[in-house]
Amino acid sequence: MIADVLQPMRGRRPNKPEPGLADWLESWHIDIWLLMLLLAVAGIGIFIQYSASGHSIDGVISQAQRVALGLVVMAVIAQAPPDLYRTVAPWLYAFTILLLVATLLLGDAAKGATRWLDFGVVRFQPSEFMKLAMPTTVAAFLHTRRLPPTLLTIAATLLLILVPAALIARQPDLGTALLIVAAGGFALFLGGLQWRWMIGALAVLGAAAPILWEHLKDYQRQRILTLLDPESDPLGAGYHITQSMIAIGSGGTFGKGWLNGTQAKLEFLPEAHTDFIFAVYSEELGFIGVLLLLTLYLAIVGRCLWIAVRAQDTFQRLLAGSLAMTFFIYVFINMGMVIGLLPVVGVPLPLVSYGGTSAVSLLACFGMLMSVHTHRKLLAN
Amino acid sequence: MALFARRRRDALKNVHAERDSFLRRAGVAVLFCIAGVVLLIVRLADLQIVEHEHYQTRADENRMRVTPVAPVRGLIYDRNGTLLAQNQPAFVLEVTPEQVGNRTAMDELLAKLQHVITLTDTDITRFKDRVRKSPRYRGVPLRSNLTMEEVARYEIDRHQFPGVEINAGLTRNYPFGATASHLVGYVGGISEEELKQANESQFLGLTQIGKNGVEKSQEDLLRGEPGAKIIEANAYGRPLRELDYRRGYPGRNLYLSIDTKVQTVAEQAMGNFQGSVVALDPRNGEIIAMVSKPGFDPQLFVGGIDTASYQTLLNDPTRPLFNRSLQGLYPPGSTVKPAMALAGLEYGVVTPEHSEYCKGEMTLPGSSRKYRCWKRTGHGAVNMLEGVKRSCDIYFYNLATLLGIDRMHEAMTGFGLGHATGVDLPLEKDGLYPSREWKRRARKENWYPGETLNTGIGQGYVLATPMQLAQMVARIAMRGGGYKPHVLHATEDPITRKITEIVPEALPKIDLKDNGTWDVVIAAMEAVTQEQGGTAYAVGRNAPYRIAAKTGSAQVAGLRQDETRPQKQEEMPLRLRDHALFIAFAPAEAPRIAVAVMAEHGGHGASIAAPIARQVMDQYLLGYVLYNNEKAEVPSSRVTPALVPGLPVPPELQQMLQQTAPAAATPPAAVPATPAQQEDDDDR
Numbered sequence A: 001m002i003a004d005v006l007q008p009m010r011g012r013r014p015n016k017p018e019p020g021l022a023d024w025l026e027s028w029h030i031d032i033w034l035l036m037l038l039l040a041v042a043g044i045g046i047f048i049q050y051s052a053s054g055h056s057i058d059g060v061i062s063q064a065q066r067v068a069l070g071l072v073v074m075a076v077i078a079q080a081p082p083d084l085y086r087t088v089a090p091w092l093y094a095f096t097i098l099l100l101v102a103t104l105l106l107g108d109a110a111k112g113a114t115r116w117l118d119f120g121v122v123r124f125q126p127s128e129f130m131k132l133a134m135p136t137t138v139a140a141f142l143h144t145r146r147l148p149p150t151l152l153t154i155a156a157t158l159l160l161i162l163v164p165a166a167l168i169a170r171q172p173d174l175g176t177a178l179l180i181v182a183a184g185g186f187a188l189f190l191g192g193l194q195w196r197w198m199i200g201a202l203a204v205l206g207a208a209a210p211i212l213w214e215h216l217k218d219y220q221r222q223r224i225l226t227l228l229d230p231e232s233d234p235l236g237a238g239y240h241i242t243q244s245m246i247a248i249g250s251g252g253t254f255g256k257g258w259l260n261g262t263q264a265k266l267e268f269l270p271e272a273h274t275d276f277i278f279a280v281y282s283e284e285l286g287f288i289g290v291l292l293l294l295t296l297y298l299a300i301v302g303r304c305l306w307i308a309v310r311a312q313d314t315f316q317r318l319l320a321g322s323l324a325m326t327f328f329i330y331v332f333i334n335m336g337m338v339i340g341l342l343p344v345v346g347v348p349l350p351l352v353s354y355g356g357t358s359a360v361s362l363l364a365c366f367g368m369l370m371s372v373h374t375h376r377k378l379l380a381n
Numbered sequence B: 001m002a003l004f005a006r007r008r009r010d011a012l013k014n015v016h017a018e019r020d021s022f023l024r025r026a027g028v029a030v031l032f033c034i035a036g037v038v039l040l041i042v043r044l045a046d047l048q049i050v051e052h053e054h055y056q057t058r059a060d061e062n063r064m065r066v067t068p069v070a071p072v073r074g075l076i077y078d079r080n081g082t083l084l085a086q087n088q089p090a091f092v093l094e095v096t097p098e099q100v101g102n103r104t105a106m107d108e109l110l111a112k113l114q115h116v117i118t119l120t121d122t123d124i125t126r127f128k129d130r131v132r133k134s135p136r137y138r139g140v141p142l143r144s145n146l147t148m149e150e151v152a153r154y155e156i157d158r159h160q161f162p163g164v165e166i167n168a169g170l171t172r173n174y175p176f177g178a179t180a181s182h183l184v185g186y187v188g189g190i191s192e193e194e195l196k197q198a199n200e201s202q203f204l205g206l207t208q209i210g211k212n213g214v215e216k217s218q219e220d221l222l223r224g225e226p227g228a229k230i231i232e233a234n235a236y237g238r239p240l241r242e243l244d245y246r247r248g249y250p251g252r253n254l255y256l257s258i259d260t261k262v263q264t265v266a267e268q269a270m271g272n273f274q275g276s277v278v279a280l281d282p283r284n285g286e287i288i289a290m291v292s293k294p295g296f297d298p299q300l301f302v303g304g305i306d307t308a309s310y311q312t313l314l315n316d317p318t319r320p321l322f323n324r325s326l327q328g329l330y331p332p333g334s335t336v337k338p339a340m341a342l343a344g345l346e347y348g349v350v351t352p353e354h355s356e357y358c359k360g361e362m363t364l365p366g367s368s369r370k371y372r373c374w375k376r377t378g379h380g381a382v383n384m385l386e387g388v389k390r391s392c393d394i395y396f397y398n399l400a401t402l403l404g405i406d407r408m409h410e411a412m413t414g415f416g417l418g419h420a421t422g423v424d425l426p427l428e429k430d431g432l433y434p435s436r437e438w439k440r441r442a443r444k445e446n447w448y449p450g451e452t453l454n455t456g457i458g459q460g461y462v463l464a465t466p467m468q469l470a471q472m473v474a475r476i477a478m479r480g481g482g483y484k485p486h487v488l489h490a491t492e493d494p495i496t497r498k499i500t501e502i503v504p505e506a507l508p509k510i511d512l513k514d515n516g517t518w519d520v521v522i523a524a525m526e527a528v529t530q531e532q533g534g535t536a537y538a539v540g541r542n543a544p545y546r547i548a549a550k551t552g553s554a555q556v557a558g559l560r561q562d563e564t565r566p567q568k569q570e571e572m573p574l575r576l577r578d579h580a581l582f583i584a585f586a587p588a589e590a591p592r593i594a595v596a597v598m599a600e601h602g603g604h605g606a607s608i609a610a611p612i613a614r615q616v617m618d619q620y621l622l623g624y625v626l627y628n629n630e631k632a633e634v635p636s637s638r639v640t641p642a643l644v645p646g647l648p649v650p651p652e653l654q655q656m657l658q659q660t661a662p663a664a665a666t667p668p669a670a671v672p673a674t675p676a677q678q679e680d681d682d683d684r
Helices: A021-027 A032-052 A057-079 A082-106 A126-143 A151-169 A174-190 A195-215 A218-228 A238-251 A277-310 A314-338 A356-374 B015-050 B052-063 B103-113 B121-133 B148-156 B192-197 B213-217 B219-223 B260-270 B307-315 B333-346 B384-389 B393-414 B436-443 B449-456 B466-477 B516-530 B605-622 B651-659 B675-680
Strands: A108-110 A113-118 B064-069 B083-095 B140-143 B164-173 B186-189 B208-212 B227-233 B239-246 B253-256 B275-281 B286-293 B355-358 B361-363 B370-372 B380-383 B488-492 B499-501 B548-554 B579-586 B593-599
Touching (some): A032 A277, A057 A356, A082 A314, A126 A314, A126 A356, A151 A174, A238 A314, A238 B052, A277 A314, A277 A356, A277 B015, A314 B015, B083 B103, B083 B148, B121 B140, B148 B164, B208 B219, B213 B219, B260 B275, B275 B466, B275 B605, B286 B605, B333 B384, B333 B393, B333 B466, B333 B516, B333 B579, B333 B605, B355 B393, B361 B393, B370 B393, B370 B449, B380 B384, B384 B516, B466 B516, B466 B548, B579 B605
Antiparallel strands (some): A108 A113, B083 B140, B186 B208, B227 B239, B253 B488, B275 B286, B275 B593, B355 B380, B488 B499, B579 B593
16 A cells, blocks of 8 residues: 555656756756755754854864755755766775774774774775765665575675674774674665564574673773663762763743753753753753654655655665664764663764765765656566 | 676566456555554653653753852951951862863963962862862862962963863951950861761751851851752763752841950960850850860861871870860869858858867867968958958868858859850860769769868869859859850841840749848958958959959869978969959949959969959950059059050940949059958969
C-alpha cells in the first residue's frame, strides 16, 4: 500500500502552473522543499547558537559562514548527475581511506583524539569525507549486484563498511564511526539484506558484547555506566548528563524563553554550543519548541525518503535512502544522548551544533540528494 | 571508469523487483523513524512536563547562592553616652589573582606595592597562603587597617596596580583602650567550639564574637540578626547578580551603668598597684566603675591576636587578662567586721555597749595558741563602736567565739560571701565562706574553735571577690536591701531608637529584728572616717560628705607562732606585704555609691586603699576629685572646692555641703594631724 501511495510520478505534472521560484530552483537542481527545511533548521541553529555561546556574535557569524559555505557546496554537488557520483564513489572511498590512515599517523591531537589533518591552508577531519563516501560507495557497489544480496556481496559490503569504521574508531571517534556504520548499514538494509542475517548479526553482537566491552576505553565504558545511573557520579562522568537533564527538564512546556536559559549561560552545561546544544534549545524553548524542531527534522527525513522512493535506479534509491536514514540517526543519537537515553558519544545535532566540517559535509550529502532528485532521465517504463 | 563492474550473473537484475523490495524496506525505515521519534518525545515529555518542577528546582539550586550579610554589631556606651565600643571603617587592601595574572606578575605587583604601603613578611606569607586556598576570581586580603596616608599613596598610583582594590569594612574599636578593658571585653575570631555551641544560623557572615566582658555576656543583644543576599552564580561560583535580599537586623546598642570619668579616676588612683576597684550604686545595683589593674589593650584581640602578643599577655606575671574584680579571690580581712557586728547584735550575743578588753593578744581556754590584735600594745577596753572604728581584732575574736561558725556562716552568706553575685559579666568566681560542712567535705577534717577566730576577722579560709565586697557594703548601705550588681543600664533598638531600661533585680531583704541595729553599725562605720582614732580618719575627715567605711589589711603570708610582724609593711618584700582593702559608702545618710577597693600588697587599707576609694567617691559625688592623696598634709586650700582657683562649685556639691554634718564643713585647720592618727592608720 505504501508503494501505491509513494508511486513515483513520472515527468512533469500535467497541470503545470506558471513557472515559479520552485521551478527556477529546480532548473538549478535545487529542491525547494529540502532547501526551505534545511534553512529553517539552520536558522534555528544560529539563533540558539547565539544563546548557547554566551551571546557571542562572532560564533554566530562563523556558524553562519559555515552554513553558507555548506549551502554553496550543496548547490555545486547538486549540479552533477548521480551517475557521476556512482562512478567516482570508489575512488573517493579509496582516497578517504588513505587520508584516514594518514590522520592516524600524522594527525593533530585535539582533546585527546587524533581526528584532524592539517594541510596548512585547510584543517579538517577526513572522517567527515567518509560520511559522503560510505553511502555512495555501498550504494554504487550494491547497484552492480543482484539484490537481495548474496552472502558474498554481504561480506564484501561489510568489509567496505568496517575498514573505515575501524580506522575512525581508532582515532578514537566512536560517534563518527557509528554514523559511518549506520550509513553503510542502512544502504545494505534498504538494498534488501535478508532479515535472517540481521537477526543473526544482532545475536552475534549480543554474544560478542562482553568482548567489545573489554575493548572499550575507560571513558567510553564510564559513559555507558553513567547512562544507567547518572546521579551516581554527579561531579564526574555523570555531570554532563545530569546538567543536561536539568536544563531540559527545567525548560518545561514553554521554555524559559530565548536567551533566558540559566544552565548554559551560567556554564553549568558543558559543551553547550556543540554536542549539548539541544539541551540549551529545550531549556529556552520548552517542549513546544522541541516538537517544532522534531517536526522539521522529520520533514527533512520524510522529504529525503520521498526523493529515495522517486529515484530512478538502485544506486540513487540506496544512496538517498541511506542518507535520509543516516540523517535521522544523527538526530536520534544526539538527542538520545542529551536526554539521557543513549551513552554520550560525540555526535553533533545536525545543522544546529557549532562545527564547520560537520555542517559542510552534511550539506554536501543533501547536495547529492538534490542531484538524485533533479537529474532525471527519461526512462521507458 | 567504474571500479565496481557488474558481473555477468548480476547483469540480469530484476529492476522492478528491486524497486518493490526497496519500497518495502523504506516503509520499514519510516516505521523505524516514527518509533525513534516517539521514544524521544516520550522521554522529553517526561523530563519537561512530568518532572519539570523537580528539574526547575535543581536548576535554581545550581545557580542560586545564599550569601549572608553580617549584621552591624551594637555599640556600647557608658551611662553618659560616651562610646566605649564602636564599629570603625577599616581599609583592607585586596588583590584579585585572576586580574593580576601569573605568579611572576604577582611577585612584581607585590614588589611595587611595597613602595606604597608597608608589607611585612608575615603579610606576604599569609597572603600567598590564602591565594592558594581561594578561587582566583575572589579578592584576597593582603593588608588590613591601612592608614589614610597609605590609602592616599595608593590612590595616586592606583592605575599601576591592576587587580588591587581597597575596600572599607567595619572593625570593632575601643576608643578608651585599656580603660575598662575587663568590663567592656573584646571581640575575636569565632572558634569552632563556639560555633558548635551556638546556633550557626545566627552567625552567618560573621567572623567575630564577644570573647570577654560585656561583649561576651551581651553577645546575643549586640550581635543582631544576619540578613542574606540571594546571588546568581555561575558554575564556577562566580557571583553575577543579586536576585533577592533578605534584611537582617543590626545589634542593639547598649548603655552601661558605668561612668567613664569615675572609671578613669579609679584607674589613675590605683597607680601602679595591682588590684581592683568596684563601685556600685546601692540604690539599684548598677556598677559605676569596675577596675582591674593592670589592664590590657582590647584592640589587640580584634581580628585575631598574633601569637607573640598573646604569649606576652599570658606570661605577664601581673596577669593583665585576669579580671581581679570578679575572678580575684582575696581574704577580705577586717572589711567583714561591720557585717560581723550586725550578726552579733542580731543574734543577741552582744549589745552595742558590750565591751572586751584588748591587751594585744588573747588565747582560747585550754590552748596556748596566741591570737594577736594587729595593735601589739592593745586597744584597752573596746565596745562595738570602738571595735569597728579602730578595727580591734580582739573584740571580733570574742564576737566570733560568741557567734560560732554556724551563725557566722549564715549571716555572712546572707551578705553575699561564698557565692557569686550573679553580675551580668562572665567568669565570676564564687569565693568561699567556710562552714563545718564545707570543711568536712573539702578537707575531711572537723572544725577547730581557733578557726572561728580567724574567720571572724576575715582571714583563714575566707575568700571574696572585690565585687562581693562591694555588694556587701552596698547591702549595709541599703540597710539590708539592695540589688543584684549589674552593668547593663539600658538597651536601644538601633533603628527605632527605642530605649529599654533594665529593671534592677532586688535581692532578698536582710530583715533584722530591730532596725536600730543598722544605725549602730553604720554609725560605727562613719566613726571610721569621721572621728579621731578612726582607721580612715585621714581620708574621711576632709570630705564634704559623710563616708561610712571599713578598712582592711589582709594578711597574705601567715605568721608562725614565734614570729613577730615587722612593724612597718614598707620594710617587707612586696609579695609578703598585706593586701590593702577598703569598703565604703557615701553619703552615709543617703547612700549613692558603695565602693570596694583592693590593692594587692598595698600594705595598709587606710593609707593605700582608702584614698583610692575617696577619689572615686569624689568624682562620682562631686564631679571632680577633691581629695589630695598626701597623708595628713591636706592643704587648707583644697578643703572647700570654692577655694580651688578656677574651679566652680558644682550645684550638687553646694547642696551637699549644706546637708552634710557640720564636721565636714569645718575647716581642716581645726583638725590637726596627730601622730596618734598616723599610728592608727596602721590598721588590719
